[in-house]
Amino acid sequence: MAAKLSERIQDLIGFDYASNSINTENEALEVACAEVIDTLPEELLLKYAVAPTDLISGAPTMDIRGKRILRVSRIEGSNDDAIFIHRPCEKLTIDEYLYNTQDANSIYLPTSHSPVYTEDPESAVATLKVFPAITGSSADTVNTAKVWYITYPYGDFDGNIALDGLPNEVEHAVALKTASYILDTMMSDKIQDDEDEEMLRMLQAQKQNLDATYQIEMGRLSGEKGEQ
Amino acid sequence: MNRVEIIELVQQHHPHMGEVEILKLINRALDDFTMETGILREYVDIQNTVAGQRYYTVDKCISIINVWIDDVLIPRMASINAAMFIDDDEHVNADNTLATPSKTSNERYWYPIQDDGEIKIGLIERSTESVKRDDKVSNYQSISETGLQIRVYMMRRAVHLATGSGSGTTFTPEINSVFHQALVSKAIGEGYKDPRNQKFDAVQFFVGEYEDYIKQAKKVAKRNAITTGVVVPHTF
Numbered sequence: 001m002a003a004k005l006s007e008r009i010q011d012l013i014g015f016d017y018a019s020n021s022i023n024t025e026n027e028a029l030e031v032a033c034a035e036v037i038d039t040l041p042e043e044l045l046l047k048y049a050v051a052p053t054d055l056i057s058g059a060p061t062m063d064i065r066g067k068r069i070l071r072v073s074r075i076e077g078s079n080d081d082a083i084f085i086h087r088p089c090e091k092l093t094i095d096e097y098l099y100n101t102q103d104a105n106s107i108y109l110p111t112s113h114s115p116v117y118t119e120d121p122e123s124a125v126a127t128l129k130v131f132p133a134i135t136g137s138s139a140d141t142v143n144t145a146k147v148w149y150i151t152y153p154y155g156d157f158d159g160n161i162a163l164d165g166l167p168n169e170v171e172h173a174v175a176l177k178t179a180s181y182i183l184d185t186m187m188s189d190k191i192q193d194d195e196d197e198e199m200l201r202m203l204q205a206q207k208q209n210l211d212a213t214y215q216i217e218m219g220r221l222s223g224e225k226g227e228q
Numbered sequence: 229m230n231r232v233e234i235i236e237l238v239q240q241h242h243p244h245m246g247e248v249e250i251l252k253l254i255n256r257a258l259d260d261f262t263m264e265t266g267i268l269r270e271y272v273d274i275q276n277t278v279a280g281q282r283y284y285t286v287d288k289c290i291s292i293i294n295v296w297i298d299d300v301l302i303p304r305m306a307s308i309n310a311a312m313f314i315d316d317d318e319h320v321n322a323d324n325t326l327a328t329p330s331k332t333s334n335e336r337y338w339y340p341i342q343d344d345g346e347i348k349i350g351l352i353e354r355s356t357e358s359v360k361r362d363d364k365v366s367n368y369q370s371i372s373e374t375g376l377q378i379r380v381y382m383m384r385r386a387v388h389l390a391t392g393s394g395s396g397t398t399f400t401p402e403i404n405s406v407f408h409q410a411l412v413s414k415a416i417g418e419g420y421k422d423p424r425n426q427k428f429d430a431v432q433f434f435v436g437e438y439e440d441y442i443k444q445a446k447k448v449a450k451r452n453a454i455t456t457g458v459v460v461p462h463t464f
Contacts, residue, residue, distance in 0.1 A: 109248045
């Protein structure tokens with residue numbers, strides 16, 4: 001049976017998640033996950049991505065807070081002839097999007113053949129929008145879109161044995177990076193509170209070792225041979 | 229080659245370009261190619277005559293080769309000045325139009341005018357009763373009969389490709405498919421002038437390729453679908 005993340009971290013540095021001995025152990029895990037997710041190639045994340053969200057006329061946009069967007073495709077073709085061509089959407093910044101999609105005479109006007117999407121923060125909720133407009137009323141039909149994404153894990157999830165959208169092989173890298181962050185906190189304690197130089201040196205050496213292992217692990221996952 | 233193939237071929241060189249930008253380049257190339265070569269020719273019934281109406285617009289026309297009225301080939305009026313000596317001003321500002329002729333003549337002529345960015349043909353008849361105005365007399369009147377079919381044989385521009393089209397002339401360029409690659413070469417060459425993907429040696433190559441197609445197409449257009457014989461030298 002696979003180990004929990006907290007157990008992996010405990011094995012690496014002896015830190016007990018149940019002890020609540022530091023304030024930011026959950027944040028350390030969140031940041032480590034975010035860093036690993038941001039570093040991994042999209043192709044690898046796509047392979048393990050959760051089911052995509054369908055954008056339809058009833059719900060043409062998507063709340064993308066806390067998510068990394070991997071791919072967006074818009075469907076053109078013919079419902080009657082059952083031709084559904086997924087055209088990849090190009091990502092535009094919000095200013096490009098607002099300019100390009102509003103001027104029908106522009107040479108940059110996106111079409112069904114070359115659709116675009118943007119991340120719009122206008123209403124304080126980061127929202128994904130696609131152009132040309134989504135008019136299909138049911139998923140997997142013409143003029144609808146699909147969004148592949150991964151959600152950055154958030155909150156208290158040290159008891160998980162797997163993370164949605166991530167392959168098992170990546171969990172070791174997450175544990176290494178989390179352990180490294182926790183060691184930072186423990187080293188700070190040794191400096192600020194205990195003034196224990198001997199322990200500090202030992203923690204520093206262990207952190208160096210963990211960081212090096214993490215780099216090797218990420219190199220393996222991100223490199224040519226990284227696709228599991 | 230159709231719209232999708234053309235777009236994909238251009239995107240192999242310029243992946244940053246979208247459909248609209250590529251089609252604008254292709255349509256410009258299409259205009260230029262048909263204008264330069266005169267390869268796109270067509271017999272088209274433009275409309276029926278209207279008694280007293282002299283001018284008829286010929287859409288997408290580059291130049292007119294022949295005109296038929298009621299399936300009868302009519303000659304071109306050699307002197308436009310003679311034809312327009314007393315003009316029917318309906319094509320500019322119809323405030324002083326000539327009256328509809330009361331008598332008919334089958335001695336008909338046509339002449340072209342370029343007006344307001346389009347080509348129109350003027351249809352006239354030799355007048356059996358002179359047309360007079362300001363002490364001047366013209367021997368030509370506007371066409372006098374209604375409902376005669378006007379057919380034109382002309383060199384013309386092609387219909388532009390349109391975004392999202394799936395069939396017809398907005399999907400597949402109207403010129404002979406042998407020359408579709410010319411449009412792609414021209415668009416790729418123009419794309420390499422763009423600062424986003426500027427390569428002047430590539431411009432030279434692709435525009436040169438396009439010009440080779442132009443030469444070839446001009447030969448085809450001049451040949452006019454006729455194979456000529458060969459003079460074989462003999463020793464007597």
